[in-house]
Amino acid sequence: MERIKYILLLILLINTKPIIAQNTSINESVFIHANATTFVTGEKLLYKIYSLKNTDKTPSTVSKVAYVELIDACGKNIFKNKLYLKNSSGEGDYFIPTTIKTGGYKLIGYTNWMLNSDASKIFQIDIKIINPYQISESNAVESKAVSEKTNQINSALTSSSVTEENASDKNFKIKVNKDVFSNREKVTLGIESSALSPEKGSYSLSVRKKDNLPTTTQLTASDFSKIPSEIENNVQNKNAIVLPELRGEMISGKVISKNSVNNSLQNIIVALSIPGKSFAYKAIKTNEAGRFIFNVDKPYYNNEIVIQIIGEQKENYTIELDKASEPDYSKLAFQSYFNLPGEIEETLLERSVASQIENAYYTDKTDSIIKPDYINPFYYPVAKQYILSDYTRFPSLKETITEVATELYYRQSGADYSLHVNDYSLHTQLPEKPLVIVDGFMLQNINELFNFNMANVYSISIITGQYYVGPQVFNGVISFVTLEGNFTSLQKDNYIFKPTVLRPSVKKSYYSPDYAAGNNLQRIPDYRYQLLWKPDVTLDQKEDDISFYTSDVKGSFEVVLEGFTEKGQPVYLSKTISVE
Numbered sequence: 001m002e003r004i005k006y007i008l009l010l011i012l013l014i015n016t017k018p019i020i021a022q023n024t025s026i027n028e029s030v031f032i033h034a035n036a037t038t039f040v041t042g043e044k045l046l047y048k049i050y051s052l053k054n055t056d057k058t059p060s061t062v063s064k065v066a067y068v069e070l071i072d073a074c075g076k077n078i079f080k081n082k083l084y085l086k087n088s089s090g091e092g093d094y095f096i097p098t099t100i101k102t103g104g105y106k107l108i109g110y111t112n113w114m115l116n117s118d119a120s121k122i123f124q125i126d127i128k129i130i131n132p133y134q135i136s137e138s139n140a141v142e143s144k145a146v147s148e149k150t151n152q153i154n155s156a157l158t159s160s161s162v163t164e165e166n167a168s169d170k171n172f173k174i175k176v177n178k179d180v181f182s183n184r185e186k187v188t189l190g191i192e193s194s195a196l197s198p199e200k201g202s203y204s205l206s207v208r209k210k211d212n213l214p215t216t217t218q219l220t221a222s223d224f225s226k227i228p229s230e231i232e233n234n235v236q237n238k239n240a241i242v243l244p245e246l247r248g249e250m251i252s253g254k255v256i257s258k259n260s261v262n263n264s265l266q267n268i269i270v271a272l273s274i275p276g277k278s279f280a281y282k283a284i285k286t287n288e289a290g291r292f293i294f295n296v297d298k299p300y301y302n303n304e305i306v307i308q309i310i311g312e313q314k315e316n317y318t319i320e321l322d323k324a325s326e327p328d329y330s331k332l333a334f335q336s337y338f339n340l341p342g343e344i345e346e347t348l349l350e351r352s353v354a355s356q357i358e359n360a361y362y363t364d365k366t367d368s369i370i371k372p373d374y375i376n377p378f379y380y381p382v383a384k385q386y387i388l389s390d391y392t393r394f395p396s397l398k399e400t401i402t403e404v405a406t407e408l409y410y411r412q413s414g415a416d417y418s419l420h421v422n423d424y425s426l427h428t429q430l431p432e433k434p435l436v437i438v439d440g441f442m443l444q445n446i447n448e449l450f451n452f453n454m455a456n457v458y459s460i461s462i463i464t465g466q467y468y469v470g471p472q473v474f475n476g477v478i479s480f481v482t483l484e485g486n487f488t489s490l491q492k493d494n495y496i497f498k499p500t501v502l503r504p505s506v507k508k509s510y511y512s513p514d515y516a517a518g519n520n521l522q523r524i525p526d527y528r529y530q531l532l533w534k535p536d537v538t539l540d541q542k543e544d545d546i547s548f549y550t551s552d553v554k555g556s557f558e559v560v561l562e563g564f565t566e567k568g569q570p571v572y573l574s575k576t577i578s579v580e
Contacts, residue, residue, distance in 0.1 A: 026054070026113060026114065026116055026117055027054050027055060027060070027062075028051065028052070028053065028054065028060045028062050028063060028111060028113050028114055028244075029051075029052050029053070029054050029060075029114065029121070029123065029229065030049055030050060030051050030052065030066060030109045030110060030111065030114070030123045031049070031050045031052060031109075031123060031219075031224050032047050032048070032049050032050075032068065032107065032109045032123055033047065033048050033050075033204045033206075033218075033221070033560075033562045033563070034046065034047045034107060034125055034218060035206045035208055035530060036208060036215070037125060037126065037127055037128060037215050037217075037218050038127075038128040038130070038213050038214060038215040038216075039096050039127070039128070039130070040096075040129075040130050040132065040213075040348065040351045040352055041096050041097065041098045041100060041129065041130070041131045041132070041133070041355070042096065042097075042352070042355035042358075042359050043095075043096055043355050043529070043530075044093050044094070044095050044096070044530070045070070045094045045096060045107070046092075046093045046206070046530070046535070047068060047091065047107070048089060048090070048091040048204040048535040049066050049068055049085075049089065049090050049092075049109050050088065050089050050202065050563070051066055051085055051088045051089065051111060052088070052568070054229040056568045057224075057225050057564055057568035057569075057570065058564075058566065058568040059087065059088035059089075059202075059564075059566065060088055061088065062113055062244050062246065063085065063111035063113050063244050063245050064084065064085055064245055064246065064247060064248050064249075065082060065083065065084060065085065065112070065245040065248065065249050065504075066082075066083045066085055066090055066109060066110070066111050067080060067081065067082055067083070067109065067110055067111070067112075068080070068081045068083065068092060068107065068108070068109045069081075069107075069108050069109075070094060070105055070106070070107055070108075070127065071105060071106045071108060071329055071332060072101075072103065072105055073103060073104060073105070075329035075330055077329075078100065078105065079094050080502060081094070081505045082249065082502045082503065082504045082505065083504060083505055084249075084504050087202060088202070090505075091204070091507065091535035091536070092505045093367075093508065093510075096129060098131060098133055098134075100129055100131060101129075101131055101134055102129060102130050102131045102134060102340075103129060104127070104334050104335050104338065105126075105127040105128075105129055106125070106126065106127065106332050106334065107124070107125040107127050108122050108123060108124050108125075108327065109122070109123040110122045110123065111245070112242050112243065112244055112245050112250075113242065113243075113244035115242045115325050115326075115327060116241050116242055118331075119327050119328045119329075119331035119332065120331065122327050124332065125218060125219070126216045126334075126335050128213075128214060128215065128338065130213070130340065130348065132348060132352045166572065166573060166574050169194070169571065169573060170194055171193065171194055171199045171565065171569060171571055172191050172192065172193060172194060172198075172199075172539065172561065172571060172573060173191070173192045173193075173194055173573070174189065174191060174192075174559060174561060174573050175190040175191075175192055176188070176189050176190075176559070176575065176577055177189075179577055179578065180577070180578045180579075180580055181550050181577060181578070181579050181580075182550070182580065183551065183552050183553075183579060184515050184526065184549055184551065184552065185549065185550050185579075186515070186547055186548075186549055187207075187547065187548055187549065187550060187577065188545050188546075188547050189205075189207075189545060189546045189547070189548075189559065190545045191205075191537070191539055191546075191561060193539070198539045198540060199539070199565040199566070199569065199571075200538070200539070200540040200565065201538070201539060201540070201563055201565035201566050201569075201571065202537075202563050203537040203538070203539060203561055203562060203563030203564075203571060204533075204534065204535040204536075204537060204561075204562055204563060205532065205533075205534040205535075205537050205560070205561050206530070206532065206533055206534075206558075206559075206560045206562075207531040207532040207533075207548065207557055207558070207559050207560075208529060208530050208531065208557060208558055208560075209529040209530075209531075209553060209555050209556070209557050209558075210555070210557065210558050210576070211351065212343070212344055212347055213344055213347055213348065213351070214338055214340065214341075214344070216335070220562065220570075220572040221562050221563060221564060221570035221571060221572050222570045222571075222572045224570065225564075225569075225570040242325045243293075246295075247295050247296075247297040248295060248296045248298060248299065249296045249504065250293055250294065250295055250296070251272065251293070251296065251305070251307075251321070251501060252291070252292065252294070252321070252322045253291070253292060253307075253319055253321035253322050254286070254289065254290045254291045254292070254319070254320055254322075255268050255270065255286050255290040255291075255292070255309065255317050255318075255319055256290065256318050256319070256320055257316060257317060258317060258318055259316065263313070263317070265286060265288065265289060265290030266285075266286060266288045266290070267286065268285065268286045268290065268309060268311065268313075268317065269284070269285055269309070269310040269311055269470075269471060269472050270283070270284055270285075270286060270292050270307060270308070270310070270319070271283045271307070271308045271309075271442055271472075272294045272296075272305070272306070273305070273306040273307075273308070273437070273441050273442050274296070274300045274304070274305055274306075274440060275302060275304055275438075275439045275440040275485075276300070276302035276304075276439060276440065276485050276486075277374070277439070277481075277484075277485030278300060278372065278374055278375040279300070279302070279377065279437075279439055279440025279441075279485075280296060280298065280300050280375075280378075280440060281378055281440050281442065281469065282294055282469070282470060283310065283469045283470035283472045284470050284471065285470070285471045298375050299372065299375075299504060300375070300504075301372050301503060301504050301506050302503070303503055304498065305498070305499060305501045305503075306441060306442075306496065306497070306498055307319055307321075307497045307498075307499065308442055308444065308495055308496050308497070309495045310444070310472060314444075314495035315493075315494055315495060317495070318497075319497045319499075321501070324502065351529065353527075354527035354528075354529060354553060355527075357525050357527045358527050358528065361524055361525065364524055365511045365513070365524075367508045367509065367511050368508060368509040368511075369506050369507075369508055369509075370506070370507040370508060370509055372506065377440075377461070377479065378469070379461065379463055379467075379477050382463060383462060383463045383477065383479065384407070384461065384462050384463070385459050385460070385461045385462075386405050386459060386460045386461075386462075387458065387459045388400070388454065388457055388458065388459060388460070389458075391403070391404045393454065393455060394454060395453060395454055395455060396454060397449050397450050397452065397454060399454075400454050400457075400460070404460075405460050407421055407422050407462050407464060408420065408421060408422070408478065409422060410450075415447070416447060417446055417447050417449075417450050418433070418446065419434065419436055419446050419449070419478060420433075420434060420475070420476075421434045421464050421475060421476030421477075421478060423464045423465050423475070423476065424464075425464075431475070432466070432473055432474055432475040433474065433475060434475050434476040434478050435467065435469065435472075435474040435476070435478070436449075436478045436480075437477075437479050437480070438479075438481075438482065438487040438489070439480070439482055439485050439486070441489055443489065443491070444493075444495075445491055445493065448489065448490050449480070456482050456483055456484075457480055457481070457482055457483070458481045458483045459480075459481045460478065460479070460480055460481075461477070461478075461479040461481070462476065462477065462478055462479075463476055463477040464476050510533045510534075512531075512532060512549070513549055514549070515549050525552060526551040526552045526553075527551060527552055527553055528551040528553065529551075529553060531549075531550060531551060531557060532546075532548040534546065537561070537563070550579045551579075553579065554580060555579060556576050556577075556578055557577050557578070557579060558574060558575075558576055559573075559574065559575045559576070559577060560572075560573070561573040561574075
């Protein structure tokens with residue numbers, strides 16, 4: 001019922017931006033579990049984000065997209081990730097480069113819907129980054145008095161960052177095959193349910209070395225659930241609201257007339273292509289102000305986005321995309337500047353050397369990108385598909401039309417070509433042009449297809465008769481899919497726009513070596529401080545034990561399991577193991 005309410009709100013307001021606020025409420029928040037709060041340049045920040053209801057911390061179904069950013073004390077964005085939420089959660093990472101300065105930063109998380117709340121409602125983690133290769137500019141001008149005060153603050157933060165170990169709660173218990181390990185030894189870790197049947201939920205698991213670098217206490221899921229919260233009803237007091245991304249990412253903008261002639265901005269058809277092996281194609285009409293909003297309801301991770309104006313008057317207009325909504329960074333409260341005490345010099349050196357060694361062997365320790373699920377094209381399954389490898393291949397489109405895809409025909413006028421679909425059910429063919437796309441890229445000028453090597457084409461899919469895509473009617477559909485899904489058009493027409501739009505982050509399987517006998521890893525140094533990061537633990541049934549190997553680094557390592565059950569119960573478990 002709650003989701004239906006938001007969908008109705010979106011339908012009512014979809015054609016207006018800024019959008020006049022309605023009497024509605026916000027019952028959404030996010031929680032982030034990060035692998036650490038203090039990093040040395042060259043290390044990787046890993047995180048998982050949970051979208052939850054304010055009231056009971058059960059999974060929120062409002063937003064399908066969330067954002068995670070790292071902000072410096074000047075309010076500058078260091079990185080921003082867009083994340084598709086699956087089962088109300090997502091994960092990502094950020095490699096901290098050596099160009100970043102020593103100092104305090106904010107890791108923040110939010111959804112578009114949350115931007116209608118005060119900035120203080122945005123989830124925040126204080127992050128410390130130490131760059132051993134650069135001297136902080138602010139550090140150079142710190143007075144002695146301020147430095148002493150900062151050292152006192154650091155001491156308090158460091159001492160407060162020690163969390164009492166809690167290896168079990170009413171839901172789960174961490175079990176390890178033993179407590180003390182040697183270098184490169186296999187660790188077998190099990191998560192046992194304290195109940196007869198495991199509590200379904202979403203959790204992340206981290207195993208990371210503990211040391212004495214200054215750090216801050218990270219808010220745990222248990223602490224987060226204790227923060228008083230309620231449904232916010234102050235949205236109606238705002239002049240405009242930011243729409244929630246209910247079905248997926250939203251891409252919005254407006255059409256602008258190029259000249260002083262009073263061209264109408266209403267009912268102009270704008271098309272969106274997200275080309276690739278899994279591709280999207282959508283068309284929409286502008287409102288009276290020339291505005292449009294595309295709702296991309298499936299997760300497309302392709303890098304390129306193409307927006308085109310369709311119609312005979314397309315040369316008379318240009319497109320301007322809306323700037324992405326963002327929090328008010330000026331309202332973020334940063335911790336006081338911190339100095340580094342002398343006693344951490346050896347620890348910092350060891351950690352910096354370990355980071356350099358790990359990065360030197362990066363090619364042997366790469367994370368694996370999890371291949372996204374294939375998304376069927378919009379015309380599936382009604383199109384007739386010709387897989388060209390099933391036929392005698394011909395080098396040109398003309399020959400392929402004649403011998404294979406016989407529903408197609410072309411016309412030539414001088415150097416210009418047009419492509420058409422024969423509808424044998426009609427005596428007279430319809431006047432509308434067909435929709436011609438290559439890997440999802442719409443071609444309004446198809447001349448280059450007649451010079452394209454058909455050996456690079458995997459298939460041709462054809463639909464005969466009238467076909468509607470949004471408000472636009474086409475006389476058939478002709479879809480070419482290349483072998484690699486990487487078609488690049490040579491067209492540079494003014495009505496084709498390729499804007500820079502933040503694309504969703506792909507999911508990864510993070511590197512974890514297997515030192516089983518007989519492999520080739522024995523000669524490669526292993527200075528991992530992060531022994532394991534597993535952001536996709538579900539525990540919805542009896543899972544197999546989780547195994548990983550220790551590294552060449554000795555010391556104490558903290559095992560942390562964190563997340564929420566489907567009923568909104570927080571889970572935070574911590575256990576320490578040693579490597580000697």
